[in-house]
Amino acid sequence: MATLVAGAAVREAVHRGSRVRFVQVLPAGLSAEDRTEMDVAMFGVALRALHRQRRVPCTFETVEGDAALTLVERSRGAAVLVVGRDAPDTANSVGKYCQEHASCDVLTVAGPESSLQPTGGKDVTASGTS
DSSP states (O other), X not given: OHHHHHHHHHHHHHHHTOOEEEEEEEOTTOOHHHHHHHHHHHHHHHHHHHTTXXXXXXXXXXXXXXXXXXXXXXXXXXXXXXXXXXXXXXXXXXXXXXXXXXXXXXXXXXXXXXXXEEEOOOEEEEEEXX
16 A cells, blocks of 8 residues: 555655655554664655656655654645545544545545545645554
8 A cells, every 4th residue: 555655645746746755654662673674665665656757856754653643743734645545444544534634635545446536735745654
């Protein structure tokens, strides 16, 4: 899912002529080794999404905390927040919370068999949550 979210965020940034901020929200208490492994994985996903795109300014951010709250907070001032669709049996509805509370548009990315579904204007914020 992270690959699809990152790709959608980069496409939105290119379309809007804006930058993309990759935000990964990790649960508190991870070991340094686990955190490093997740940082490297996110960086790789972001680089693959940016491949062959010209001059898309971007930043990378990894924070600990509640994914839904953090993404809504970090999306302030963004044109769009790009998140993955919640699994039907998910107790934590990150995507739904973002749709209900973000002050910007929210683009929900479904699995590969589904299409992008916008809901609802500067930066594009992509989330990678774990």
